[in-house]
Amino acid sequence: MSQPYEKVALIGLGLIASSMFWAMKRHDPSVHVTGFARSAATRDIAREIGLCDAVCDSLVETVQDADLVVLCVPVGVMGDVAAEIGPHLKAGATVSDVGSVKQAVIDAVAPHLPTNVHFVPAHPMAGTEHSGPRSGFAELFDNRWCLIVPVEGSDAQAVKTLTDFWISIGSNTAHMDPEHHDLVVAVTSHAPHLIAYTMVGVADDLGRVSDSEVINYSAAGFRDFTRIAASDPTMWRDVFLNNKEATLEILGRFTEELFALQRAIRTGDGDHLHDYFTRTRAIRRGIIEAGQDTDAPNFGRSAK
């Protein structure tokens, strides 16, 4: 497959954008990528490590010749960026994004785009606990899923080209409507992150157990939570504020189940606990079989 777009602009130069850059170059070095970050320090790092063919000092310069413009900024500022770039986009260009919520992004971005560009929102379901321009790597999207979320009236060819683009940088793809997308990610990503943040906060706060005890004895389970609770705070604040309804729905279900299990512990209902714990093993097997995780013990972490 040839490069679906000749010129690509990345707005925001964090984990996802930098991984997209390296993955695009892996697929076809001839693609020309411009990049922009609000912070001068980030732009300096990008220039230093060769991230993007040109790092620009203005949004207008970044986007004006691009065939594809990808918004890789926190969900809460996508509307502002769209307002700024809207008047300067090339006719026929495609605007996309990598935000973890979709309805709120569509509501914020769509009104600012001229009618002669295509808007095709997307969400690559991949990430690590690291952030910033140095954190990207070409393999991030390999065998992960990118959800393409067309808006009403999206041009079929523009949707197909963006789909081909994500496939070219390693992803599997699926199409989904915004509402369902926001519920799916509330379950698979947003609620788990909030729960992990909460558990780590509780451990940090508990006066009777010291932080060094929590840290030293974390290998018995706790440390798995800390990985995702180390993710970028600004990004996650915006995710929760912009996917309120679905996240609160899932957290409501979670609390209900947790109370039922707490009650089983309090009343000594061992059968309820055993049945519940047996059922959850099947989901793990499914994830291994789908190639979405490793079966090596401890995720294949080496003993140190």
Place this chain on the structure above:
Amino acid sequence: MSQPYEKVALIGLGLIASSMFWAMKRHDPSVHVTGFARSAATRDIAREIGLCDAVCDSLVETVQDADLVVLCVPVGVMGDVAAEIGPHLKAGATVSDVGSVKQAVIDAVAPHLPTNVHFVPAHPMAGTEHSGPRSGFAELFDNRWCLIVPVEGSDAQAVKTLTDFWISIGSNTAHMDPEHHDLVVAVTSHAPHLIAYTMVGVADDLGRVSDSEVINYSAAGFRDFTRIAASDPTMWRDVFLNNKEATLEILGRFTEELFALQRAIRTGDGDHLHDYFTRTRAIRRGIIEAGQDTDAPNFGRSAK
């Protein structure tokens, strides 16, 4: 360091016992290890893979010559095993265990042991999501912590020898009283496991999102929970039933914090969320620096 015990008996042949066997042999092949499992099928597998120098068909035969007897069975049956082996222990032998709770094990086991043996409870803080006799490996305890929890009147030399034993198979060690132990593990292990089980159960149950969606899109956070939610159901049922108070206390604190964060989402209090998410990053850094986890993205999982 020479082998602290010449003859060791392992009761129960799951992940921990089988890892102890391979770690003992790595340290000093001359140690003689007998093993017993209630299930004939498990004993057959142990014989087939060379797990233990002798796999015995009775508890009495397993323990009668041993200098160290280690109970590696679920917490809920340790009292029964102690009652059965008590009259057959060698004078001067040490009895220990690897249970994840300590006060309940002490209450269940101590009354059955004769006065001429030493009882020194212990808890290796290491594990994987796999179980059974085939799941063990010699490196499981390397640089992990084993908590030694002496009982009132424990012989100082017996405590020291058991401590040396755990060091000889790779562990760091610390001493702790039973009550504090049970609280520390409620935070670092028991509550996180229950929370992971709950989240996986909720995802499995949610009619509007299919299991295949949960599985395919799990890389965005959810899959980290599924690893520990795949752990042995019987072991974990017994853990929760035998560490009720501390687990319920931590879950109470957890729910309180979770409600506060849910409220911040509902009211749009972004500062509260951002502050909370920033604080939790420090704990993660501590765990990396203490060598209890890897800093490689995704735990160093390879893309597949």
